[in-house]
Amino acid sequence: MSFWLALGLMIALALLLGAILGVAAIRFKVDEDPLVDKIDAILPQTQCGQCGFPGCKPYATAIANEEAEINQCPPGGDDGVRKLAELLGKEYKPLNAENGAEKPRALAVIDENICIGCTLCIQACPVDAIVGAAKQLHTVIASECTGCELCITPCPVDCINMVDVGEEAATWKWRYPVIRLKKVAA
Amino acid sequence: MEMALPGDPAQEGGGVSARPIYRFNGGVHPPEHKLESSGTPVVPGPLPAQLVLPLRQSIGNAAKPLVAVGERVLKGQSIAAADGSVSAALHAPTSGTVTAIEDRLVAHPSGLAETCIVIDSDGRDEWEARTRFDWRAAHDAGDGRAIRDYLRDMGVVGLGGAVFPSHLKLAGRDALDTLIINGAECEPYITCDDRLMRERAADLVAGIRIVRQLLNAREVLIGIEDNKPEAAAALRAAIDGADIEVAVVPTLYPSGGAKQLIKLLTNIEVPSGVRSTDLGVQCFNVATVYTIYRALEHAEPVISRIVTLTGNVARPGNVEALIGTPLSDLMAFAGEQTGTREHIYGGPMMGFALPGLTAGLTKAGNCIIATTPAAFPDKGREMPCIRCGECASACPAELQPMDLYWFSRSREFGRAQERNLFDCIECGACAYVCPSSIQLVDYYRFAKSEIWAAEASKKAADKARERHEFKQFREEREKREKAERLAARQAAAAKPATTADAAAAADDAEAKAAKIKAAMARAAERKAAGETGDTQATDAMDAEKRAKIAAAMEKAAARKAHLESLQGGEAPVAEAMDKAKAEKIRAAMEAAAQRKAARDAAKADTPAQAGEADAASTAMDDAKAAKIRAAMEAAAQRKAHRESLQAAVPVAEAAPAASALDPEKAERIRAAMQKRDEEKARLAAMSPEERAALDAERQARIDAAKARAAAKKESEQ
Ligand code: SF4
Ligand code: SF4
Ligand code: SF4
Numbered sequence: 001m002s003f004w005l006a007l008g009l010m011i012a013l014a015l016l017l018g019a020i021l022g023v024a025a026i027r028f029k030v031d032e033d034p035l036v037d038k039i040d041a042i043l044p045q046t047q048c049g050q051c052g053f054p055g056c057k058p059y060a061t062a063i064a065n066e067e068a069e070i071n072q073c074p075p076g077g078d079d080g081v082r083k084l085a086e087l088l089g090k091e092y093k094p095l096n097a098e099n100g101a102e103k104p105r106a107l108a109v110i111d112e113n114i115c116i117g118c119t120l121c122i123q124a125c126p127v128d129a130i131v132g133a134a135k136q137l138h139t140v141i142a143s144e145c146t147g148c149e150l151c152i153t154p155c156p157v158d159c160i161n162m163v164d165v166g167e168e169a170a171t172w173k174w175r176y177p178v179i180r181l182k183k184v185a186a
Numbered sequence: 187m188e189m190a191l192p193g194d195p196a197q198e199g200g201g202v203s204a205r206p207i208y209r210f211n212g213g214v215h216p217p218e219h220k221l222e223s224s225g226t227p228v229v230p231g232p233l234p235a236q237l238v239l240p241l242r243q244s245i246g247n248a249a250k251p252l253v254a255v256g257e258r259v260l261k262g263q264s265i266a267a268a269d270g271s272v273s274a275a276l277h278a279p280t281s282g283t284v285t286a287i288e289d290r291l292v293a294h295p296s297g298l299a300e301t302c303i304v305i306d307s308d309g310r311d312e313w314e315a316r317t318r319f320d321w322r323a324a325h326d327a328g329d330g331r332a333i334r335d336y337l338r339d340m341g342v343v344g345l346g347g348a349v350f351p352s353h354l355k356l357a358g359r360d361a362l363d364t365l366i367i368n369g370a371e372c373e374p375y376i377t378c379d380d381r382l383m384r385e386r387a388a389d390l391v392a393g394i395r396i397v398r399q400l401l402n403a404r405e406v407l408i409g410i411e412d413n414k415p416e417a418a419a420a421l422r423a424a425i426d427g428a429d430i431e432v433a434v435v436p437t438l439y440p441s442g443g444a445k446q447l448i449k450l451l452t453n454i455e456v457p458s459g460v461r462s463t464d465l466g467v468q469c470f471n472v473a474t475v476y477t478i479y480r481a482l483e484h485a486e487p488v489i490s491r492i493v494t495l496t497g498n499v500a501r502p503g504n505v506e507a508l509i510g511t512p513l514s515d516l517m518a519f520a521g522e523q524t525g526t527r528e529h530i531y532g533g534p535m536m537g538f539a540l541p542g543l544t545a546g547l548t549k550a551g552n553c554i555i556a557t558t559p560a561a562f563p564d565k566g567r568e569m570p571c572i573r574c575g576e577c578a579s580a581c582p583a584e585l586q587p588m589d590l591y592w593f594s595r596s597r598e599f600g601r602a603q604e605r606n607l608f609d610c611i612e613c614g615a616c617a618y619v620c621p622s623s624i625q626l627v628d629y630y631r632f633a634k635s636e637i638w639a640a641e642a643s644k645k646a647a648d649k650a651r652e653r654h655e656f657k658q659f660r661e662e663r664e665k666r667e668k669a670e671r672l673a674a675r676q677a678a679a680a681k682p683a684t685t686a687d688a689a690a691a692a693d694d695a696e697a698k699a700a701k702i703k704a705a706m707a708r709a710a711e712r713k714a715a716g717e718t719g720d721t722q723a724t725d726a727m728d729a730e731k732r733a734k735i736a737a738a739m740e741k742a743a744a745r746k747a748h749l750e751s752l753q754g755g756e757a758p759v760a761e762a763m764d765k766a767k768a769e770k771i772r773a774a775m776e777a778a779a780q781r782k783a784a785r786d787a788a789k790a791d792t793p794a795q796a797g798e799a800d801a802a803s804t805a806m807d808d809a810k811a812a813k814i815r816a817a818m819e820a821a822a823q824r825k826a827h828r829e830s831l832q833a834a835v836p837v838a839e840a841a842p843a844a845s846a847l848d849p850e851k852a853e854r855i856r857a858a859m860q861k862r863d864e865e866k867a868r869l870a871a872m873s874p875e876e877r878a879a880l881d882a883e884r885q886a887r888i889d890a891a892k893a894r895a896a897a898k899k900e901s902e903q
């Protein structure tokens with residue numbers, strides 16, 4: 001008797017919990033692949049396409065599907081590869097030279113005296129960092145430019161240049177402390 | 187190390203005050219070296235030939251210049267305005283001419299250049315006409331905001347070294363329990379606050395009363411270390427009342443830290459991530475209170491400060507120097523001697539070595555020390571940490587400096603942060619006691635700036651992602667709309683064509699009407715989509731974008747102006763050109779705004795706009811439409827022909843197919859079908875017994891057949 005009772009109870013419990021899990025799975029469904037998002041969070045969002053994919057998200061998806069190596073993003077640099085390796089439990093590898101080299105962050109600057117207002121760069125910019133209307137001079141919103149260089153080639157009059165952001169006192173970073181070697185009197 | 191229990195009144199402050207003084211954890215006793223500079227009164231500083239004023243004079247945003255190169259400015263004139271709320275204005279410390287707005291070396295450990303306004307003084311030191319701000323009336327009217335804005339525009343920032351804009355600290359909502367005036371001045375060598383308290387006690391007390399009134403504070407305490415008895419006495423004499431209490435605290439570095447002084451005087455520990463205001467306590471440095479007084483009662487902006495010049499100089503002492511005075515001028519004024527190795531800006535514990543003396547004095551500059559190898563001997567070689575724990579018992583923030591050091595060194599910033607790295611006030615007490623001579627604070631500064639940089643780039647990446655996604659979304663929407671437009675146009679063109687046969691030739695008006703209807707539907711759809719947040723998002727983005735555009739354009743214009751000003755000589759021409767360009771930009775922006783307005787209007791009253799648009803498009807595509815119509819007509823004719831063929835046969839529905847079959851076969855099939863139907867009907871009519879009988883009969887028949895088959899098999903074998 002008690003055996004049947006126990007069995008019945010267990011079955012009832014199993015069904016109940018199963019139902020709860022089922023409902024939860026539907027209710028709290030995660031639409032996006034969390035791994036893709038995690039990878040995407042590490043990528044620098046420059047959207048430059050140097051990795052061979054049309055943007056960071058596609059590259060993240062490819063990494064998640066094991067279709068791409070983790071060392072193809074030059075703007076992310078060595079640090080980025082390390083972070084990806086840590087996230088995915090993979091071996092670190094140096095940046096793939098085919099994709100390009102890590103560069104200091106730069107900013108696109110439009111020479112306002114040459115710009116003919118063709119709007120080609122506006123269409124190329126992945127983050128809408130260029131403003132201007134047809135036949136009006138265009139300018140780059142410095143705070144939005146990711147430095148992807150995608151606007152350089154479309155410009156018919158070559159008036160866009162990349163300038164290094166450089167360092168400002170406000171964003172300056174303290175260096176890793178180094179101990180100065182002292183000269184010893186010979 | 188003092189090991190009194192926390193919360194234990196350890197000592198009565200300095201004899202006179204009956205107030206219990208509590209203790210904070212740790213602390214150190216570095217040699218004070220205050221007597222060198224504290225003995226002589228404050229002297230007015232030199233009037234330099236040129237002043238270099240960095241635009242970044244406070245925490246937060248750098249000020250925005252209000253003057254142009256070549257402009258004459260008067261003493262006290264506002265030359266740069268606060269940019270946003272966390273910022274403060276900047277004023278001309280003397281009269282003269284603005285000769286440059288350019289990057290100059292600033293007093294910053296990085297040794298980088300930052301934008302500075304350079305003023306050549308004319309030696310007249312001519313004040314701008316000033317009018318006193320009636321802060322009392324504003325206060326009585328409950329207009330705290332006006333007072334705060336005034337202080338921001340007077341450039342009042344914390345002069346204790348942190349240069350936090352003071353107006354932000356006055357934005358209290360409720361009454362404050364305790365207002366603490368910080369006169370501890372715990373760092374060695376520095377005596378500027380000491381001299382200020384001694385010499386200007388009356389003004390200072392007046393200032394304290396103002397701040398108290400602004401904050402509606404119940405209790406006011408002035409915290410002074412017991413190595414400054416003259417200052418305490420001067421203040422007591424000036425107070426002349428019971429509303430303000432002078433509390434003397436034991437000399438122990440860093441008792442002048444805000445959190446440490448709060449703990450000393452009130453026994454309140456401000457936990458990590460909590461502002462002291464939330465606990466009813468607010469802390470102001472004495473020099474800051476003094477400038478608040480000068481600003482509110484004398485309409486004097488912050489254009490000078492008292493700075494201690496000490497170390498390897500002939501006349502160590504305190505100087506009231508104009509902000510922007512080149513540091514080399516100050517050192518020369520104090521009679522710098524040969525043999526100086528470097529100059530420390532701030533105290534020896536928390537200050538930094540100056541990258542050069544061409545930089546101008548900032549509001550943060552409370553002290554400059556010329557060091558010699560004798561006074562500042564090299565701290566031996568850095569040795570490995572032996573985990574002796576000395577640093578932890580010295581740390582006033584109750585941290586574990588050796589752990590922070592370990593994680594900062596190995597770049598495990600996350601773990602350093604978990605151990606409250608950001609509670610470290612960089613006081614240097616830990617490095618001071620470390621027997622291994624580890625420059626611990628350098629590691630913390632390194633770790634902090636790395637973490638800040640990582641956070642900043644993360645934020646930038648998130649913004650870029652958002653913008654990129656929005657662009658993709660926008661492109662998709664545009665594509666979809668285009669496709670819809672095309673489909674609608676085709677549909678509109680097709681409609682009259684299909685009915686072409688019935689109404690021989692639909693005239694243009696009808697086609698147009700259909701098109702308009704389609705366009706209206708489309709527009710309505712778009713509007714509906716807009717109501718679900720679509721266009722709202724766009725509009726929000728637009729507003730943001732517009733602001734950014736304006737800023738970017740302004741910057742571009744400024745850049746240009748600056749460039750042209752560099753070329754010099756032809757300033758008016760450049761200005762004119764610039765104006766023209768600015769005009770152009772404005773015109774462009776206006777045009778854009780108009781376009782946008784038009785678009786918005788269109789959204790609001792779609793039918794007219796849609797009709798117009800389509801009228802235009804019809805006109806354009808007339809030829810094409812005609813061609814399409816012709817083709818459609820042809821197609822319709824073909825279709826009509828096919829239909830007429832079909833319409834002729836409906837009577838003999840299945841006949842053509844059936845006729846293909848053999849009539850005899852058809853007959854047979856029909857018979858079989860009939861038989862099956864009869865059988866079914868019979869079965870349905872049967873009673874259960876009958877059906878059972880039938881089944882039995884069938885079974886018997888099957889059995890018989892089986893037997894027959896078996897027999898046959900046997901006979902064959
Ligand atoms: S290379 Fe890096 S930054 Fe550029 S698109 Fe690919 S993932 Fe993004
Ligand atoms: S402005 Fe040029 S470099 Fe900057 S984000 Fe846009 S396309 Fe890239
Ligand atoms: S005082 Fe220096 S040696 Fe001692 S535990 Fe701290 S860091 Fe290590």
Ligand code: SF4
Pocket residue numbers: 577580581582583584585586587590609610611612613614615616617626627630
């Ligand atoms: S520098 Fe930081 S860790 Fe070191 S004693 Fe001061 S607060 Fe503590």
